[in-house]
Amino acid sequence: MSEPTVPEPSLLIVEDDPGLRRQYRWAFPGRTVLVAGDRDQAIDQARRARPEVAIIDLGLPPDPDGISEGLAILDALFRELPAIKVIVATGNGRRENALLAIGRGAHDFFEKPVDIEILRIIVDRAFRLAALERENRRLSNMVGPSPLPRVIAGSETMLKTCRTIEKLAPATAPVLLLGESGTGKEILARALHDLGPRADGPFIAINCGAIPEPLLESELFGHEKGAFTGAIKQTPGRIELAQGGTLFLDEIGDLPLALQVKLLRFLQEGVIERVGGRRPIPIDARIVSATHQDLDGLVAAGRFRLDLLFRLNIVSVRIPPLRERGGDAVLLARFFLRRFAQDQNRQGLAFSEAAIAALMRHGWPGNVRELENRVRRAVIMAEGQQIEAADLDLADGALAPLPDLRSARREAEREAVQLALARADGSMVAAAKLLGISRPTLYALIDSLGLSDDVRADRAADAADPSGPDEP
Numbered sequence: 001m002s003e004p005t006v007p008e009p010s011l012l013i014v015e016d017d018p019g020l021r022r023q024y025r026w027a028f029p030g031r032t033v034l035v036a037g038d039r040d041q042a043i044d045q046a047r048r049a050r051p052e053v054a055i056i057d058l059g060l061p062p063d064p065d066g067i068s069e070g071l072a073i074l075d076a077l078f079r080e081l082p083a084i085k086v087i088v089a090t091g092n093g094r095r096e097n098a099l100l101a102i103g104r105g106a107h108d109f110f111e112k113p114v115d116i117e118i119l120r121i122i123v124d125r126a127f128r129l130a131a132l133e134r135e136n137r138r139l140s141n142m143v144g145p146s147p148l149p150r151v152i153a154g155s156e157t158m159l160k161t162c163r164t165i166e167k168l169a170p171a172t173a174p175v176l177l178l179g180e181s182g183t184g185k186e187i188l189a190r191a192l193h194d195l196g197p198r199a200d201g202p203f204i205a206i207n208c209g210a211i212p213e214p215l216l217e218s219e220l221f222g223h224e225k226g227a228f229t230g231a232i233k234q235t236p237g238r239i240e241l242a243q244g245g246t247l248f249l250d251e252i253g254d255l256p257l258a259l260q261v262k263l264l265r266f267l268q269e270g271v272i273e274r275v276g277g278r279r280p281i282p283i284d285a286r287i288v289s290a291t292h293q294d295l296d297g298l299v300a301a302g303r304f305r306l307d308l309l310f311r312l313n314i315v316s317v318r319i320p321p322l323r324e325r326g327g328d329a330v331l332l333a334r335f336f337l338r339r340f341a342q343d344q345n346r347q348g349l350a351f352s353e354a355a356i357a358a359l360m361r362h363g364w365p366g367n368v369r370e371l372e373n374r375v376r377r378a379v380i381m382a383e384g385q386q387i388e389a390a391d392l393d394l395a396d397g398a399l400a401p402l403p404d405l406r407s408a409r410r411e412a413e414r415e416a417v418q419l420a421l422a423r424a425d426g427s428m429v430a431a432a433k434l435l436g437i438s439r440p441t442l443y444a445l446i447d448s449l450g451l452s453d454d455v456r457a458d459r460a461a462d463a464a465d466p467s468g469p470d471e472p
């Protein structure tokens with residue numbers, strides 16, 4: 001859904017007192033100000049002009065002494081414009097009402113009588129935030145220039161992988177996808193299928209690591225009725241179900257050796273036999289396999305057959321981990337945010353700058369799956385219209401402010417002097433020697449670092465202790 005165009009961000013004021021309405025109208029020079037005296041007018045203005053910021057008086061007729069009408073207008077505005085920033089006005093000393101409104105999504109509040117200077121600051125801040133969120137939404141609508149359907153990619157490393165997938169799709173040769181867990185192996189296997197000549201056929205996936213060994217054979221090859229206890233009817237396996245389409249063998253490194261032999265036969269001869277069956281069944285399916293394991297290592301350890309590896313690995317494609325994909329984490333995060341916010345009906349949500357910084361800094365050991373889960377959680381956890389780093393369960397990405405050079409140097413000097421005095425057991429001569437400076441320089445340094453009192457206190461303590469240093 002495309003974002004409706006906002007001709008010029010405007011400010012809506014909902015206030016029943018005509019005098020105050022006039023005051024507000026002139027309080028924001030340079031802004032387009034719309035005024036409404038009641039709920040109908042407010043909704044009408046919201047639909048027509050799509051204001052980015054609104055000021056609502058909470059006490060409006062028919063409930064001028066309560067807040068029910070103000071809150072009803074707040075809810076109605078959010079239904080029309082989920083991203084609108086609403087500032088509520090409350091009577092003096094009625095802050096609890098303002099907090100109620102904030103709990104329902106209002107951006108900020110102020111107390112009457114109005115202090116126009118303060119209100120201007122609040123309004124300017126709301127407009128800045130609205131603009132930031134608008135920009136965020138614009139960026140999140142720009143998915144990466146990926147050549148593959150449903151695959152978000154913007155970094156050169158991932159685009160290269162996508163182009164390779166695109167090139168391989170029309171061929172029928174088996175493809176082996178190599179990548180850490182959660183890098184998108186299945187989504188790329190699907191892209192190979194969708195862009196290939198068998199796109200109209202089925203895409204059948206099986207995770208060889210997730211199915212217990214005794215069940216895996218019949219899951220892959222199917223079984224005849226009565227083949228084993230519980231085989232009450234003839235059942236086709238996943239390989240057979242992939243007839244005319246693509247078979248995706250995920251975590252192929254986990255395939256037990258006995259089944260490796262059976263799979264090899266299928267790859268060599270293009271036929272399978274169901275468990276308990278005698279009849280060879282010809283199968284025409286494209287084979288895509290994937291693993292996060294080092295298959296050469298498994299071969300060397302005798303856990304994977306070299307001849308099977310040759311058959312599966314006619315072409316292999318490496319899928320880079322997310323930490324090697326530059327800005328893709330942010331691109332993907334915005335893509336997932338859009339999807340989950342839509343599911344949860346929280347369309348106005350956007351990442352704060354600190355959250356973006358945190359997304360860029362994180363190492364993503366769980367790759368895209370981890371990112372997807374963090375964004376899913378954040379959409380539920382975020383309290384306002386912004387997702388913060390904490391909502392993503394990430395440390396704040398903002399850089400700690402650097403100390404200025406002068407104070408950093410003073411701190412280092414202070415530490416060095418204290419350390420030297422401690423090592424020299426209070427002896428000025430020894431401490432100066434440790435620091436590579438003269439004794440008068442050390443005294444001057446102690447003075448300038450404000451350590452003289454500490455040194456004097458030390459000396460007093462030493463004087464009381466007959467075993468202390470005797471040097472002046």
Ligand SMILES: Nc1ncnc2c1ncn2[C@@H]1O[C@H](COP(=O)(O)OP(=O)(O)OP(=O)(O)O)[C@@H](O)[C@H]1O
Nearest residue numbers: 150151152180181182183184185186187368369372
């Ligand atoms: N580039 C991408 N663009 C959009 N969504 C992606 C991308 N990569 C991965 N995803 C999504 O991330 C999740 C994990 O991806 P997928 O299941 O393909 O990874 P995987 O490598 O097969 O994981 P595993 O090794 O755990 O089986 C899925 O929901 C997938 O849709």
